[in-house]
Amino acid sequence: MTTPPPIGPERDAIVDDHGTDDPPAVPRDPPPSVYARFVDPTTRGAPGAVTRRAILRGAVAAAGLAVLAFAGQTVPFLKWISFLAPRSGDGPQGVPINRTAAAAGVTMAAQSRGYTFTVTAGGRMKVLTLDQLREMPQHDSDLPIACVEGWSAQATWRGVRVRDLVELVGGDLDRDVRFVSLERGLYAVSVLPANFVRNPSSLVALELHGETLTVDHGYPCRLITPNRPGVLQTKWLARMEVL
DSSP, X not given: OOOOOOOTHHHHHHHHHHOOSSOOOOOOOOOOGGGHHHHOTTOOXXXXXXXXXXXXXXXXXXXXXXXXXXXXXXXXXXXXXXXXXXXXXXXXXXXXXXXXXXXXXXXXXXXXXXXXXXXEETTEEEEEEHHHHHHSOOEEEEEEEEXXXXXXXXXXXXXXXXXXXXXXXXXXXXXXXXXXXXXXXXXXXXXXOXXXXXXXXXXXXXXXXXXXXXXXXXXTOEEEOTTOOGGGSOOSEEXXXXX
């Protein structure tokens, strides 16, 4: 007589002894030999293998690059290759520059004997020669100039107060003022908010550290104000307009 298959707990015990009801795993072929170095860490010398030595060399190279990028802050003779180090004191008249007159295309216009500086407010206008600007009351401002690239340099500027030029044409000191450069393009115009216009430290500067501005620092005159990035301190001024 045939014995019926077990049921209940007895069947479960037999299943547990001999495995599960899950189907057997599908057999897989081994990976191609070209991938062996990624699968088997004991594989050595395979072409293109990433070795510990290669990783170590890469780490050393990255560390060396970081040192060169910042070393100029503490090692003076490395300053020319320290491309990420904040710069200070390098440039004409002891202050760095980012954009030369030649790069801006204004060298001839800035040094022209016929240069004039125009101030407008409403329908009123005053055209000033460089000598006339120099004849106006001159004031000093000790202000840093800071660049978005990361450097900052303290400097002593001398020139005409912005507020005095606004009042020269009967302008309103509660209005913003637009400054226009001899340069063309992205850096040709900046707008000075009224609170900066009224600040006595805001100058149309003619001198830097007691000397006439060099052309690369904005000769014949440039804007300098407190707490504004260098990109807004417009150089090679041609006119200012009370808005």
